Amino acid sequence: MAERYEDSYLYKLRHSAAHLMAQALTELYPGVKLSIGPPIENGFYYDVEPPQTLKEEDLEKIEKKMKELSKLDQRIEKLEAKDRADAKRIILEETTLGHGPENAEYKLQLLDAIPDGEPISFFDQQRTDREGTKHRFIDLCRGPHVETTKEIKHFKLMSLAGAYWRGDVKNKQLTRIYGTAFPSQEELDLHLHNLEEAKRRDHRVLGRELHLFMFSPRVGTGLPLWLPKGAILRDTLTDFMKSEQLRRGYLPVVTPHIANIKLYEKSGHILTFREKMFPFMEDEEKETFILKPMNCPFHIEIYQSQMRSYRDLPVRYAEFGTVYRYEQSGEVAGILRARGFTQDDAHLFVRPDQLLDEFIGVVDLMQAVLKKLGLHNFRLRLGTKDPQSDKYVGHEENWTASTKAIEQACQQMKMDYEISPGDAAFYGPKLDVIIKDALGRDWQMGTVQVDYNLPERFDLEYIAEDGKPHRPIMIHRAPFGSLERMIGLLTEQYAGAFPFWLSPVQVAILPIADRHVDAANELASTLKGYDQPAGAMKLRVEVDDRRETLGKKIRENQLQKVPYMIVLGDRDIENGTVGARSREDGDLGAMPLEEFVRRMKEEMSK
Numbered sequence: 001m002a003e004r005y006e007d008s009y010l011y012k013l014r015h016s017a018a019h020l021m022a023q024a025l026t027e028l029y030p031g032v033k034l035s036i037g038p039p040i041e042n043g044f045y046y047d048v049e050p051p052q053t054l055k056e057e058d059l060e061k062i063e064k065k066m067k068e069l070s071k072l073d074q075r076i077e078k079l080e081a082k083d084r085a086d087a088k089r090i091i092l093e094e095t096t097l098g099h100g101p102e103n104a105e106y107k108l109q110l111l112d113a114i115p116d117g118e119p120i121s122f123f124d125q126q127r128t129d130r131e132g133t134k135h136r137f138i139d140l141c142r143g144p145h146v147e148t149t150k151e152i153k154h155f156k157l158m159s160l161a162g163a164y165w166r167g168d169v170k171n172k173q174l175t176r177i178y179g180t181a182f183p184s185q186e187e188l189d190l191h192l193h194n195l196e197e198a199k200r201r202d203h204r205v206l207g208r209e210l211h212l213f214m215f216s217p218r219v220g221t222g223l224p225l226w227l228p229k230g231a232i233l234r235d236t237l238t239d240f241m242k243s244e245q246l247r248r249g250y251l252p253v254v255t256p257h258i259a260n261i262k263l264y265e266k267s268g269h270i271l272t273f274r275e276k277m278f279p280f281m282e283d284e285e286k287e288t289f290i291l292k293p294m295n296c297p298f299h300i301e302i303y304q305s306q307m308r309s310y311r312d313l314p315v316r317y318a319e320f321g322t323v324y325r326y327e328q329s330g331e332v333a334g335i336l337r338a339r340g341f342t343q344d345d346a347h348l349f350v351r352p353d354q355l356l357d358e359f360i361g362v363v364d365l366m367q368a369v370l371k372k373l374g375l376h377n378f379r380l381r382l383g384t385k386d387p388q389s390d391k392y393v394g395h396e397e398n399w400t401a402s403t404k405a406i407e408q409a410c411q412q413m414k415m416d417y418e419i420s421p422g423d424a425a426f427y428g429p430k431l432d433v434i435i436k437d438a439l440g441r442d443w444q445m446g447t448v449q450v451d452y453n454l455p456e457r458f459d460l461e462y463i464a465e466d467g468k469p470h471r472p473i474m475i476h477r478a479p480f481g482s483l484e485r486m487i488g489l490l491t492e493q494y495a496g497a498f499p500f501w502l503s504p505v506q507v508a509i510l511p512i513a514d515r516h517v518d519a520a521n522e523l524a525s526t527l528k529g530y531d532q533p534a535g536a537m538k539l540r541v542e543v544d545d546r547r548e549t550l551g552k553k554i555r556e557n558q559l560q561k562v563p564y565m566i567v568l569g570d571r572d573i574e575n576g577t578v579g580a581r582s583r584e585d586g587d588l589g590a591m592p593l594e595e596f597v598r599r600m601k602e603e604m605s606k
């Protein structure tokens, strides 16, 4: 079991760094009012009310002061107040360094909020300077903290933001100062480097630069428009998944984007999903329709449209279904969290005795997908029931059986998984794929869920060997999660330089002069292979015949991360060669066309 962040040295360090920053602020800006300063995921912050407006350029000054204070090697003690009155006295009398009673307003409110009977303690730092003057900085805090300020050496203040006191817009707006701290300079450097990299790889920026997708206020928040190159990327992913699924016995289905609300009343989604739904529509017959937030009920309708025998199962219906969820505008984030997105969805209707094998099949598919996408660093998380909660539906024995089936499937596939109690869906346990990207960040992507609830609600049946109706189990699964999320992740993972098979443009042909354009088009049509016998490679090729200098065209195609460029001039046309340049290996020199084609075939098969 990994150590919890809250128990780690890093957490203590950042807690202490926040106080060190507060101390620096009290020295630099006498009269500053301190409020709260907790560690957070990637560092810490402190919310303060400074006597003057702080600007980004002040951060350097504050940092410098922190360095000075750090070097003083001040011991950090824990001061326990005897009782509430004693704590109040400490806040009003003991805090010094430009920090008097008139600045204690927020701390006193925090003290009031501490429940009776709970110990009240302080971060307490004392030192005597060379002149013999005593300095003390006290800050209401339970800790834990490091032992001396000397340990807080490798830190950086990151940014400023506004934050309402207690997160309430009716309260005063304070200044939040974000910082981070690490035990070593290397770790700090790596973190800062990763932040820069994350900015460089931001899928929203790259999505624009690589012409993948766009947003328009006239279309609406969270509703992406896919540009040709992004659409090609989607199609390529979709084609790959469809062929994998066909091979594995899935059947394609297509269902509408809207449905009568009754369908979702029957499924129960109206109750559990209401606030994520777009406003309802009413037609002339007073029937209410909704935009679909999920595909499951449609697939259930198809399953139910005929009598099923035990020999028909498993039935696996797959659909790239676009669903709509009304995310709060503050939560919409590029294509990672959009209001309309397409799931690589499927529902498997299985007999209880098929659950294990079908689950193994799904995990195997997920594995194949991740491998093909080059996402090798991932882990599985089994979300189980929280025994304390009553939000779950279904019989206990079903929960036990399905949780066991998932565990067995993972074990048979020799895949490690972690168990996360309370992370199950309300209708059954689930297995999530968490991918670690090139920067070490976690992305929750694909999911498989076992469901006893919907078959119950829709009264699904199959006729078993005993001639009697039995209830099938449903498996919901989406190996990508959604196309949008997967493309977002892949864009950041590869910093836009997609693997060859996925690249929207695989080869760019750059004619040197106008007189080479015809030959370039001819070469392009050879590589596209549409007029050739079946089995010919169909590369995605673009001729860049803009009247720009060759240098500029090369640079721009490099920025577009095109895997191969062919520069076409007199000599190559005469000799039947191509002068190729690879994204990874640079200039490859002139080579016969056949050799280039061979290389392309190798690339495709990777």
Ligand SMILES: [Zn+2]
Residues within 6 Å of the ligand: 015, 016, 019, 123, 141, 142, 143, 144, 145
């Ligand atoms: Zn603290």
Ligand SMILES: [Zn+2]
Residues within 6 Å of the ligand: 294, 295, 296, 347, 476, 477
């Ligand atoms: Zn579903």
